[in-house]
Amino acid sequence: MIKLDRDEAARAILARNDRGGYTVPTDRLYPFQWNWDSAFVAMGFATFDADRAYRELERLIEGQWDDGMIPHIVFHAPSDTYFPGPEVWGTRHRIATSGITQPPVFGMALRHVHEAAVEAGLPNAAERTRNLFQAALRSHRWWLRARDPDGLGLVAILHPWESGSDNSPAWDAALARVPTSTTTAIRRKDTGHVDAAMRPRDEDYQRFIHLVDTYRECGWDPQRQWAVAPFKIADVQMTAILARATADLIHLAEDFGWEAERAELSEMHDRLTAGLARRWRSHLSRFVSLDLVSGENVEAPTQACFMPLVALRIDDAQRQAVQSEIERWHEGMVVGLPSTAPFSPAFEPKRYWRGPVWAVVNWLIADGLRMNGLENLAQRIEQTTVRAIERAGFCEYFDPTTGEGLGGDTFSWTAAAYLVLGRRAKASASGARR
Numbered sequence: 001m002i003k004l005d006r007d008e009a010a011r012a013i014l015a016r017n018d019r020g021g022y023t024v025p026t027d028r029l030y031p032f033q034w035n036w037d038s039a040f041v042a043m044g045f046a047t048f049d050a051d052r053a054y055r056e057l058e059r060l061i062e063g064q065w066d067d068g069m070i071p072h073i074v075f076h077a078p079s080d081t082y083f084p085g086p087e088v089w090g091t092r093h094r095i096a097t098s099g100i101t102q103p104p105v106f107g108m109a110l111r112h113v114h115e116a117a118v119e120a121g122l123p124n125a126a127e128r129t130r131n132l133f134q135a136a137l138r139s140h141r142w143w144l145r146a147r148d149p150d151g152l153g154l155v156a157i158l159h160p161w162e163s164g165s166d167n168s169p170a171w172d173a174a175l176a177r178v179p180t181s182t183t184t185a186i187r188r189k190d191t192g193h194v195d196a197a198m199r200p201r202d203e204d205y206q207r208f209i210h211l212v213d214t215y216r217e218c219g220w221d222p223q224r225q226w227a228v229a230p231f232k233i234a235d236v237q238m239t240a241i242l243a244r245a246t247a248d249l250i251h252l253a254e255d256f257g258w259e260a261e262r263a264e265l266s267e268m269h270d271r272l273t274a275g276l277a278r279r280w281r282s283h284l285s286r287f288v289s290l291d292l293v294s295g296e297n298v299e300a301p302t303q304a305c306f307m308p309l310v311a312l313r314i315d316d317a318q319r320q321a322v323q324s325e326i327e328r329w330h331e332g333m334v335v336g337l338p339s340t341a342p343f344s345p346a347f348e349p350k351r352y353w354r355g356p357v358w359a360v361v362n363w364l365i366a367d368g369l370r371m372n373g374l375e376n377l378a379q380r381i382e383q384t385t386v387r388a389i390e391r392a393g394f395c396e397y398f399d400p401t402t403g404e405g406l407g408g409d410t411f412s413w414t415a416a417a418y419l420v421l422g423r424r425a426k427a428s429a430s431g432a433r434r
């Protein structure tokens with residue numbers, strides 16, 4: 001009974017954050033359409049309204065650039081509660097957008113939505129999937145062309161905002177080399193909505209905006225940006241999500257009998273999974289990103305180190321290592337998985353990506369654990385995520401040491417995660433009782 005009410009509350013958050021076919025992550029703090037938020041939200045909608053789930057993805061690709069990039073923000077309607085707005089980005093798309101991208105969960109969401117739509121018998125599902133599939137394919141081509149020009153099998157981020165994990169300790173060393181000078185006046189709005197202690201520091205924002213200024217001066221041309229980027233990291237989390245989304249697109253191409261697309265995507269998939277597999281470090285029991293400016297490995301222990309599980313089949317030794325490492329990260333925590341290992345000096349349990357638990361990260365990690373035969377750990381992560389949301393509400397993120405809900409509230413992707421993971425937790429609990 002209580003469970004039912006919570007599902008309704010989750011659906012009510014999606015309805016309340018709906019701005020006409022697209023969903024804002026939360027009111028005021030994030031008043032536009034965000035790329036990876038919308039992909040998760042589409043999967044949440046797919047649990048009860050496949051038509052609305054398609055709309056979310058269709059509205060996102062209104063912002064897709066001619067070169068295939070899907071921007072991280074689409075500014076469908078004006079709002080003065082967020083910085084940096086369209087005037088800072090200065091891009092030239094038909095609809096105002098930002099000039100950088102975000103993790104390509106889109107392809108994964110498309111398969112999910114397609115399957116839900118077919119099951120619900122939604123008319124036009126095949127046609128809508130086909131259009132979105134072509135958009136996804138164009139964006140995957142962009143990723144490999146623009147962000148892996150040297151064929152490493154790893155795609156690079158040029159801005160921490162692209163990773164979605166803005167102030168992760170993974171970027172500390174690389175970001176420290178980015179100047180704090182800006183040509184844009186910084187007028188933060190986020191700290192007017194959320195306690196500053198839970199957000200990136202002012203100095204981080206100076207560097208974030210320095211990067212925006214630099215790329216705007218390149219006219220947002222991918223090659224010019226690549227040449228001058230002071231921040232360039234071949235990121236295992238981004239690559240893993242891209243590889244996983246590619247596998248999901250291959251699945252759709254097979255379903256539809258699109259042979260040329262299937263072959264092209266398979267080649268991409270081979271390149272990305274080979275690149276990822278080379279990033280395993282057995283002495284750390286984790287995968288590591290590569291800083292393309294300094295040539296150094298990024299060894300900071302963050303959630304990104306486990307993300308390759310969503311795309312790779314790991315071997316027995318890796319499986320055991322990952323299991324004990326993830327268990328170690330849970331020691332003394334009320335809720336896992338922390339976005340930074342608690343034993344790291346960089347760990348801050350309330351500051352955004354430096355420790356807090358994120359429901360959508362847990363969703364992906366649990367998926368990857370399950371794909372790799374670590375079902376019990378997957379279930380534990382899913383169940384504790386669901387319980388954390390039930391206790392603290394649909395918050396942006398959670399303090400792993402206390403379970404306290406933090407950041408913005410009434411968050412769309414936390415509601416979506418609840419709808420998807422809540423079902424899985426219920427299914428595994430009823431499986432266990434049988």
Ligand code: DGY
Pocket residue numbers: 072083161166190
């Ligand atoms: C922000 O503004 O905090 C976002 O994460 C950038 O997209």
